[in-house]
Amino acid sequence: MADGKLLIVGAGLSGLFAGILAARADLDVTIVARGQGNLMLGTGTIDVHGYQGKARLxxxxLGALDDDHPYHKLSDYALREAIELLREICRRRGNPMIGNLEKNLLLPTALGTSRPTTLAPISMVAGSLRDESPLWIARLNGFRDFFPQLMHNRLPQNIHIVDLALTAKEFRRDAYTTDLARMLDNFHKREQITNAWRKSILDYRKKTGEAVTRLGLPAILGLENPRVVLADVEDALECHVFEIPTLPPSVPGMRLYNLLRAEFLTLGGQLVLGPSVKGKISKYQRGSAVMKTANKTEKAIEADAILLASGGFGHHGLVANVDGSVTESVFDLPVDYLTDRHAWTAESYLDAHPYAKFGLRTNAQMQPINQNNKLQADNIWACGSILAGADRLSEGSREGISLSTAFTAVENIIQALS
Amino acid sequence: MRKQFTEVLVIGGGATGLSAARDAVMRGFKTLLLEKGDLAHGTSGRYHGLLHSGGRYVVSDPHSARDCIAENRILRKIIPSAIENTDGWFVTTPEDDPAYADTFLAACKAQGVPAEELNVDVLLNKERLLNQRISRTIRVPDAACDSFDATHILAHDIKARGAKVLLRHEVIGLEIRRQKVCGVNVRNLLTDEEFLIETSMVLNCSGAWAGNIAAMAGGFLKVTPGKGTMIAMNTRLVNTVVNRCKLPHDGDILVPVGTVSVIGTTDIPVESPDQYPIEDWEVEFLLNEGEALIPGFKKFRALRAWAGVRPLYDPTAGGKTESRDLTRSHAVIDHQARDGVGGLLTMVGGKFTTMRLMAQDLVDEACKQLRTKRPCTTAETPAEAPGTKHYYLAQRLNRWEQSHAQHTALTDPIICECELVPESKVRAGIEASQSKILNDLRRDTRLGMGPCQGGFCAYRANGIACGMLAQTPEDAHTTLAQFLQERWKGQRNLLWDHNLRQLELDQNIYRNLLGLDHTVDTADIELYPTEKTA
Known part of the structure; x- marks a missing residue:
């Protein structure tokens, strides 16, 4: 086992997962992050590789991806072990993830398209589109972030809409998914809600003569103990229930965040949320860093190794500047990008945009290198969405890259420190 | 073929056309207005939002200045809720000649534009972001005007007075008999139905597109589309209109409009009023000019860039090309005298602030040709209910809070958080227009015009519209993709810092969470100008 201090910048999926791996190996780990990362905005699923062009896989x-794709820098076991480990943590902490690398799951989106993914929380799997039986989708009256009438009929499954009562008087302001989830976390409110829903379902049955076998809800089934909420709702409605991710904030993503954070803290890791991190690289190729807090004070962070899990453009790991340049926000490391800004994006909003592949270039040890493959610092590593070479949205690969590159980076950090 | 009849037929649903239709219907003419897109679809909807005091023109174009100050006073009375009484200032930055302020003051006095030079601290204490090295400050009665609100108010008033407004109807030809236009052939762009509208008088108010209509009458009319590019900054960097105190030039006005501020404009003659891409140098130029007014301007978030085409009339037809030199004042073209074809008048030139006066001049001429004397009453008759107040920044928030203070339950959720558009407004907008085009709803309500550029509200509005208009999901997805594509146009030139972060968030919603890119074929998305849905 190694010992030494590791600083991780970023508390998204890759930062937290790396923190857990390093803490398990007895490193003294501190995560410093400005915010909570992409889990809050995403689907809460683990996408490894879902699309090739527009085709679902x-x-x-992975073999079909470009040579400089992050997946190609990894050992052949990194992805598999990372997925297994995540699955183990989720199961132990009461929110099991279902699925495997042998076959993608196909789950419905809120527009009724079929979305491939590798792991999904147990609360989503009853919506599997590999099952050809019809889908019933709940319309929650007065909830502005989910419109099942937009789910189309290109799917082989028939889609039926069921109106469920949702009393708006619960809210003193506009309700987000998280407000509904917190209500369902509360035992008494949950009972009231499920009773009202049960009545709606019975009315629907009476009116149409259809027996609802599986019912899709927006992803709102509790933040704290989703398994209990799911079981209670299923008992009350007497059918399978599944969640469909909708507009942020992401309840399934927050569950995953909370669970990983708890695991990391239990292992003795330290998490500092709020400050930004600024670093510099000495002439001896060593990186050092300070935290900048809101009141403008700077505090040095002792670290033998620094792992950048600071994200892409969406989370300030990479910053595009008004002059057309792109910089890495902590150390100003060299970034792979196109100098012609017109080439960054596609004419069509919904097409793949080349800027998505901008990021840090690394060697096989996950250490940043420049365009001439020169190592930038001996004690800096990088993982997650800051890495160049992947179009995570178009490929459906965000979480797989985050987990496997975090795994590989920590493996190399441990080796370097021991 | 279906036939209709109207006495006066107005072509163009922008500020000029709507004002002309209002003028005509108030003089008792049976009036019909045709617009090939939506209200304010052309130049009016791409305007910087400045209600001129005339100050900008006192030196270079005194005639326009006099028109502006008179109309400024009138518009405040007839469309009050579209106007925010911001006041305006002419400021001398270190880059400007301080002596020009004296020329300016003298010219204001000569043209009757109220102007008062005050100690610089009065303005600098109010507008903390302004360049502290500004040396002279002159206050004038400029104001901010929302052209979407203005055109909607006018359209509402016109319809209440019995005129007809046909949107998404394109003129495909003029019916000319015995050297006189006696009808207009029209195509409904949504249904492809074609029909004839007979009329005694056609008023061509199609702005930068006026030459196309004139050509249908066999006339040649040179309207030089002058492209003006503007940038909306994310917040109100100023709460008053700020002009550079110098001869009018590019990038010298900053106008607070609603929740944003707009810096404008450039002025470049272009070939076609339908194709005028924004160039990188324009963006860079405008942001650099902003630095003279507000040091650090470039560090603020530039939200969206867009361009409009001014309908500048070139009587010399091909002589001069500098479009800022072409007159901003307006002229009525009588095609009888010019081309030997009666029953058609064209309005050329002009500006948003003088729309009512332009309409008055146009309909005066129409009356003369129709041999009838009917006085214009548009200046005295408000288009809104008596007692309507000017717009103020917190108005939407105030209304929303007040409506909720009366209920214990929240029943009218906000659909567009950036522009505070509640569900009731979205529903009212869709109900009134019955339009499947979300961009029409944007022009009705400002939905999708704030910092997230449709990120959250587009899906919500799409869901509501889909239910109300009984759209199939496939049709609704195309609608959604079209709207996002339209919003995308104005963002592509400004992709740095926050805008790229925003793009990542919005792309995550539409391509990751919703999978919209896997349900619509991007090749199917027909874009501006017709925004036609299948």
Whole structure:
């Protein structure tokens, strides 16, 4: 086992996962992050590789990706072990993830398209589109972030809409998914809500003569103990229930965040949320860093190794400047990008945009290098969405890259420190 | 073929056309207005939002200045809720000649534009972001005007007075008999139905597109589309209109409009009023000019860039090309005298602030040709209910809070958080327009015009519209993709810092969470100008 101090910048999926791995190896780990990362905005699923062009993949086909894709820098076990480990943590902490690398799950989106993914929380799997039986989708009256009438009929499954009562008087302001989730976390409110829903379902049955076998809800089934909420709702409605991710904030993503954070803290890790981190690299190729707090004070952070899990453009790991340059926000490391800004994006909003592949270039040890493959610092590593070479949205690969590159980076950090 | 009849037919649903239709219907003419897109679809909807005091023109174009100050006073009375009484200032920055302020003051006095030079601290204490090295400050009665609100108020008034407004109807030809226009052939762009509208008088108010209509009458009319590019900054960097105190030039006005501030404009003659891409140098130029007014301007978030085309009339037809030199004042073209075709008048030139006066001049001429004497009453008759107040920044928030203070339950959620558009407004907008085009709803309500550029509200509005208009999901997805594509146009030139972060968030919503890119074929998305849905 190694010992030494590791600073991780960023508390998204890759930062937290790396923190857990390093803490398990007895490193003294501190995570410093400005905010909570992409989990709060995403689907709460683990996407490894879902699309090739526009085609959905039955199985991840990593071999088909470009040579400089982050997946190609990894050992052949990194992805598999990372996925297994995540699954183990989620199961132990009461929010099991279902699925495997042998076959992508297919789950419905809120527009009724079929979305491939590798792991999904147990609360989503009853919506599987590999099952050809019809789907009933709940319309929650007065909730502005979920419109099942937009789910289309290109799917082989028939889609039926069921109106569920949702009394708006619960809210003194506009309700987000998280407000509904917190209500469902509360035992008494949950009972009231499920009773009202049960009545709606019975009315629907009476009116249409259809027996609802599986019912989709927006992803709101509790933040604290989703398994209990799911079981209670299923008992009351007497059917399978599944969640469909909708507009942020993401309840399934927050569950995953909370769970990983708890795991990290239990292992003795330290988490500092709020400050930004600024670093510099000495002439001896060593990186050092300070935290900048809101009241403008700077505090040095002792670290033998620094792992950048600071994210892409969406989370300030990479910053595009008004002059057309792109910088890495902590150390100003060299970034792979196109100098012609017109080439960054596609004409069509919904097409793949080349800027998505901008990021840090690394060697196989996950250490940043420049365009001439020169190592930038001996004690800096990088993982997650800051890495160059992947279009995570178009490939459906965000979480797989985050987990496997975090795994590989920590493996190398441990080796370097021991 | 279906036939209709109207006495006066107005072409163009921008500020000029709506004002002309209002003038005509108030003089008792049976009036019909045709617009090939939506209200304010052309230049009016791409305007910087400045209600001129005339100050900008006192030196270079005194005639326009006099028109502006008179109309400024009138518009405040007839469309009050579209106007925010911000006041305006002419300021001498270190880059400007301080002596010009004296020329300016003298010219204001000569043209009757109220102007008062005050100690610089009065303005600098109010507008903390302004350049502290500004040396002279002159106050004038400029104001901010929301052109979407203005055109909607006018349209509402016109319809209440019995005129007809047909949107998404394009003129495909003029019916000319015995050297006189006696009808207009029209195509409904949503249904492709074609029909004839017979009329005694056609008023061509199609702005930068006026030459196309004139050509249908066999006339040649040179309207030089002058492209003006503007940038909306994310917040109100100023609460008053700020002009550089110098001869009018590019990038010298900053106008607070609603929740944003707009810096404008450039002025470049372009070939076609339908194709005028924004160039990188324009963006860079405007942001640099902003630095003279507000040091650090470039560090603020530039939200969206867009351009409009001014309908500048070139009587010399091909002589001069500098479009800022072409007159901003307006002229009525009588095609009888000019081309030997009666029953058609074209309005050329002009500006948003003088829309009512332009309409008055146009309809005066129409009356003369129709041999009838009917006085214009548009200046005295408000288009809104008596007692309507000017717009103020917190108005929407105030209304919303007040409506909720009366209920214990929240029943009218906010659909567009950036522009505070509640569900009731979205529903009212869709109900009134019956339009499947979300961009029409944007022009009705400002939905999607704030910092997230449709990130959250587009899906919500789409869900509401889909239910109300009984759209199929496939149709609704195309609607959604079209709207996002339209919003995308104004963002592509400004992709740095926050805008790129925003793009990541919005792309995460539409391509990751919702999978919209896997349900619509991007090749199917027909874009501006017709915004036609299948």
């Amino acid at each position: 039955e199985v991840p086909a």
